[in-house]
Amino acid sequence: MNGLKMDTYVLELKNISKYFPGVKALEEVGFNLKKGEIHALVGENGAGKSTLIKIITGVLQPDEGEIFFHGEKIVFSDPTVAQKNLIAAIYQNPTCFPHLSVTENIFMGHPIVEPRTRRLLWNEMNAEAMRLLKTLGSELNPGSKMGDLSVAQQQMVEIAKALSLDARILIMDEPTAALTSRETEELYEITRTLRKKGTSVVFISHRFEDIYQIADRVTVLRDGKSVGTWNVSEISEGELIKAMVGREISQLFPKSEVPIGDEVLRVEGLSRVGYFADISFSLHEGEILGFSGLVGSGRSEVAQAIFGIHPYDGGKIFVRGKEVPIDSPWKAMEMGIGYLPEDRQLQGLVLPLTITDNITLSTLDRYARKGWLKSRAGHDISQKLFSLLKIKASSIFDKTYSLSGGNQQKVVVGKLLAGELRILIMDEPTKGVDVGAKSAIHKIMSDLAANGFALIMISSEMPEILGMSDSIVVMREGRITRTFSREEANQEKLLTAAVEVGR
Amino acid sequence: MESTKTSIIPGGLSLREVFLRWEWLLVGLIVGVSIVNGRLSPHFWDYAGLMDAMAVFLEKGFIVLPVAMILISGEIDISVSSIVALSSVLMALSFQAGLPMVLAICVAVAVGTACGAFNGFLITRIPGLSSVIVTLAANSLFRGIAYIVLGDRAVGGFPRWYSYLSWGYLGSSSIPFIILAFGIVAVFFGLVLHKTTFGRKVYAIGNNQVAARFSGIPVSRIKLILFTLAGVMSGLAAVFLTSKLGSSRPNVALGYELEVIAIAVLGGVSPAGGKGGIPGAILALILMRLLRYGLGLINVPGQVMLVVIGIILVLVVMLPNLIGSVRISRKRFG
Amino acid sequence: YADEYVIALVVKNVGNPFFDAVARGGQDACDDLGHTLIFQGPPTPTVEGQIEIIENLIAQRVDAICVSANDYDALVPVMQRAMDAGILAISFDSGIHPDGRLLHINQADFELIGRLQVQAIAEMIDFEGEIAVLSAGATMTNQNIWIEWMQEELKEPEYENMELVTIVYGDDLRDKSYNEAMGLFKSYPDLRGIISPTTVGIGATGKAITDAGLIGQVQLTGLGLPSEMAEWIQNGACQAMFLWNPVDLGYLTTYVAGLLLDGEISGAVGEEFAAGRMGEKVVTEAEDGGIEVLLGPPFRFDASNIDEWKDVY
C-alpha cells in the first residue's frame, strides 16, 4: 500500500497483560501498527483501550508481554523513552497545566529554544501555537490560561500539543468526545494529512462515524482481550458492534413520543457579562430540550448559571411559574434542578472516594438521621444504579479514580439520577460512553421524560441532538441564534445556525 | 518504580486503607518510644508523672482537633495561637471588671468564636482571598488587639477553683481533669468528622472542592463553620491555658500555630486536604508528648532536643514510604 | 557534705551567651559544693516552654529548681507544684511572684539600675534633649520595673531639660530592634540619647547609630554584653553601658540553692552567710514582698576596660 513490507510494523505489541488490584485490565493483547495508517481502537468502556495506550507511551508498565519498535524489542520504562522515539499521545483525561498558558501547555517538554543559549523563544512559540490552533479551526488566544478553558477547548490544545511534537506515531484517546462536528472535521483533515506524511495514528473513539471516516484498520478489545483486527472497509457497523459488545444493539436513539406537559422552567433574558446574553427559553414536563452549538459557544455557561454556579447579572429564572433567585447549587437543587457537569473529573467526581460515596454525595442528608450517617447509607440506591448503568467495576466500593473514562461518566450520570430531581440539565451526558451504555442512558432519559421529568441536554454530537431532542436551541458566541422543533431540524440547519446565523 | 499506582488521574492510595495503616504505625511508635523511654529513665513509668506529663500540653490538643478538620477541608488556619491570646486577655479583663469567673469563661469562648467567624467570613465571602493570607494577617491582628487592650500588664487573681481546670485531678485519682475534658471533646470531634454527613462533606470538599460545590454541598457555609469551630476551640484552649498560667498576658501561646499543624500532619492529615482523621491526630499528639517527655527526663539540652525531634519527625513520616518501596521492589523481584 | 543534690537552672532561653555564662557559674558552684547541675531552657523565650521543662524536672524529682522567668506570674502555679513536691524553688535574674518561690537572687537593685542608666545618659547629653527607651518585649518584668525607675529618676529637677519621648520594643529580635532604632532616628530627628536595657536591643542600636552616621549625635547606654558591645564602645557609638557578671549570678544562685539544701542556711530575713567565692551575702526583704539575696552593684563598661572583658562574656 505504501511501499512497506506487510510484516514489518512500526510498532508491535505481543501478549501484553496488565493487572490492577482485582482487575485484569489487559490479557495477552496483541496489537500492531503500520507506517502511515490510521488504526482505530474500539471496545466497551473498561475494555482496556486507555490502558493499552498508556503502556505504549510508558506511563504504565505491562506485567507481561513485549513491545517491538521497528522490529526491535523496546522497553518503555517511562514516558521519556516514548517521547525520544517520537511517539506522542493525547490522553483521555486532559493532562494539562491549568495555571499555565495555552502556549506553555503546548510546548512544555519540548520548547523552541535558541540553540546556543537555550533561551526560550516566546514569540516563536506563541506564533506557532496560534498557527497550530488555527489549523484545528480554533481561534483560541495562546495566552489564555489553560484552567479558564472548557474541556473541549482543552482537548483542542491537547491535540495541538501532540501535533507540535511532529511525531511519527500519534495516539489519540477519544479526541472527538467533546468536539462538535466542525472541529471534528478539521481533526479528520489533519489526521489525513499526517497519514500522507507517513505518520501512524492510533485513534480511540466510541463514535462510529469517526472510524468509518478516517480509519484504515480497526482493532476491537473486549474485557481486556483482543477480539480481532479488521480492515475498516471489510466490516460493517453492526458486525463491529457485535464484536465489541457480544450482541446486537438495534436502536441507538430510543426517544419515545410523550405528550409535552406544563411549563416547569422559563428563562427570560438571562445574561452574564462576557459570557452570554439575552438567553430565553422555556422547558416543559416530558420535554427534552437540546442545546447545540460549537465548542465555546456558551452552552455550559448558561447551564451553570441556571444551576447557581456562576452568578448571572441580568434576566430572570422562573420555576413552575414562580421567579426564583438562584445563587448556589444547593438552592437550585432545592428548586428541583439538577446538573450533570461536562468535566467529570473536575466537577463531577471526587476521585479518591468510592463509587457509592460519589453517587450519594449530593443526597447525603437523605441517608442520615439528624446529621448522623446511617451505616450502609445509600448502598441500596448505589447498587441499583450501578447495575442499571452497567458500571464496570468490581463493586460499588471501588475508588472512582480507578475506573475507565466511560465508567466514570456513568457514575456521574448515576449521581444525577440519585438526586430524584425533576428538572435535569445534562451537559454532554454520554461523553466517552460506549454504544451499549449510551443507548441505555438514552433509554433512561426517554423514560424520565415519559414520567414527566423535564430535561435539557447539551450535546456536541449531532445524531444525539437530532435523535433525542423534542426541540433544539442553537447557540453561537453566547447568544441563542435559532430554535428548531424536532421535525424541522436537520444537521445542515443546525450547523448553519451554529456558525452563520445571528451575524 | 511507581508502576502499580500510576494513573493519569492524580489519585492516591485508598483513603481508609492509608490512614488506618498510618494509625497503626503511630500506635507502634508510641509503644516503641515508651519502651525506650522506660529504659532510659527510671522515672518514666511513674503513672502519676506520666499523666501529668500528658496533661502538660493538652490545651494544644484542643486546637489540634479543629485545625485537623480545617486541613482536611483543604484550608489552613495559622491564627489559632493569637485567638488563644486574645480570648485569654479579654477573659481576664472581664473578670477583673467584676464579671463572675463562669461568665468570664463564656467571654473567652465567645471571643474565640467571634475571631474564628471573622476569619471564616472573610475567607468565604471574598472570593480569591486565601485562608493562608487571611489567617496570617489575623494572627497579627488578634494578638495586636490583645496588646492594645492589655498592654504590658498581666491580669491574674482568679478564684481558686479556676485553677482546678488545669491543675486538678478527678476525685482522688491521679487523672488530671484536663485529660477528661479533652477526651470528651476529642470523642465529639471524632464522631462529627467520621460519623456525620457534615464530616463526609468536609472530606468531599478537601478532595475536590469544585465537585463538592457542583454536588450541592454548601461549601462556604461548611468552611465558615470550620473556622468558627477553630475559634471556639481556641477560646476553650485559652480557658485551660490561663488556668494553667494563673494569669493572662498578650504574649501567651506564642508559636502554637506551627506545632498544632505539625501534630495534625504527623497524625496523617494531609495539608493538601481530604486525608487523615481525628484518631491519627490524637495519636500524634500523644507520640509528640512522649518523645519530648522522654528526652526531657534524661535532660537532653533544648538545642539537642530540637535536632532529635526534627529528625524523628522526618523519619516517622518517611518510614511508610521506605517500607512501601521495599515492598514494591520485593514484589517485583521476588 | 553528706548528700549530693541535683540542682536545676532553668533559663529564659538557651543559645544566649548571657545564660551560658550563668551556667558556667552554676557549674562552678556545684563543683564547690559537690552537687549536680542540670542546665535547661526552651529554645525560644516562652513561659509555656519553661512550664514543660519544670514539669519534667518535677517528674525527675530534682532537689532544687532555679528559674529565670519569662513571666512574673505565669510560672507561679507550676512552681507551687514543685514546692508541693518538696522541691526548693528559687528565682534569679528575672523573678517570679513570691507565692511561687522561696527566694529570689537579685542581680542588682532594680531602683539602682533604673536610675543609673538615666544618670549615665544624662551625663552623655549634658542633661538636655530628647531621649527614648528601646526595650525588649512589652511584657518583660525586669525591663518594665527598670523603666518605671527611670521615669521616677527623670522627675528629679536636674533632668528638667530632658524628655523621655517614647518607649519602643524590639522583642529581643535583632532585625526588629534595629528597625525600631532606625525608626526612632527618623520620627524624632532631635533625639539625643537612647537607653536600651536589654542586650539584643543595645547591640542592634549600636549598629544602627553607626550605620546612620549618628555617632556623637545620638548617645547610647543601657545593659549589654561586653562581647557584643565591644565594637560599639570602641567606635564611640556607646560611651558606657552596664551589666553585672552573669557568671557570678549563676554561681550565687546555685550556691545559695546548695546551702539551703544542705540546711546550712534557713533563708530567714537578715540571715548572713558566706557564699563561696562571692564572699559574705545577706538575705533581705525584696521590693515585691518576698525575700531575696542581692548580687551587688552592676559593673560599668567603657572604652577603658572593654578590652579586658570582651572575651570573657
Add this chain to the structure above:
Amino acid sequence: MNDSNHVSSVDFLKNLRGFRELGLVVFIVSISLLIGARNPRFLTWGNLHDMLLDTSILSILAIGMMLVLVTGGIDLSAESGIALTGMIVGLTLIRYPQIPAVLTLFMGMALGAGFGAITGAIVAGGRVIPIIATLGMMYVYRGLTFIVSGGRWVNAYEMPDDFKAMATGRLLGFSNLILIAIVVYIVFTYFINHTETGRQIFAVGSNREAARIIGIRTNRIIWLVYTLSGALYGLAGVMWIARYASAQSDSASGYVFTIVAACVLGGVAITGGVGSISGILLGSITIGIINNALPMIRVSPFWRTALTGAIILIAVIVNIAITRNIERKALLQRKI
C-alpha cells in the same frame, strides 16, 4: 477579528489582567502617600533607600520561598537556614578573617545549597510531605546552630572590617545589599521566565502527574527548588549577619511567616502553580513599608502588631478588588 483597534484594547486589558499585582502597586503608592503626610521624612530619598535596604534580604528570601511554593511545597526551614549559614560563616570569619567579603557570599550560598539539598532530598526522594519535612529540618538546622556555636554569638568586633563594610558600603548611590538583591532578581527573572528548567518548576507545581507524563523529571525539579531556596537563604544568612554585625543562634526566629506573607501577598498560591517575580517583589516591598513605616509614624508600640495585620488584610483585599475590576472591564470588552 476585523476590528484591530478593538482587539488591541482587549489585548491591553488582557495584559493588565495578567499583571495581577496592579492592586498592590496602587496600595503601596497610596499608603506611602498617607505615611508621608504624617511624617514627611518617609518620602525622602534617604528613607526610601533604607526601606529598599530593609527589603533586600526579605525579597531574596521570597524568591526561594516562591519557587518552593510554586511546586506546592513550603520551606519552613528557611528561617533556621539563615541562622545556621550565618553562624557558620561568622565562626569561619573569626578563624580566617582574611577571607574576602565577596567570597563569604558564595560560601553562604554553597552552604545553604547544601542544606537545601538535604531538605530537598527528603521531600523529593523520601517523599515526605513538605510541611513536615521542612518543619523537621527547621528544628534540626536551628538545633545545629546552637550546637556549632556552642551557644555563643559572633560579635561585631570579631568580624573583619571589610565584611561589615560590605553591608554598609554603597556603589552608584545604592547600598551593596540592594545591588546584590538586584543581581539576584535579574538572574532569577531570567531563570524563571526564559529557561526550560524555570518553566518546568511551574509545570510540576501546576500538575505533577502531567509533568511526569511529558517527561519532566519531577523529583529532580522538586529537589532543585529546595536547593535553590537553600542557596538563597544561605546568601541571605550572610547578608543578615553583615547587616546586623552579629550572628546569633536565634536569628530570624519566626521570620518564615514574614517570608510566606510577602509571597502570598504577591499573589503566590500555596497550592502551587502560581507566582511571579514582580508579585513577590511588590509583596516584599509592602511588608518592608509596614516594617519601616510603623516605627516612623508615632503610633503606640502596642498598636503596631494589630496594624500590621490590618494593613496586610487591607492590602490583599484592595488588590483583589482592583484585579476583579480589571477583569470585569476585560469581560465587558468581549464581543458576545
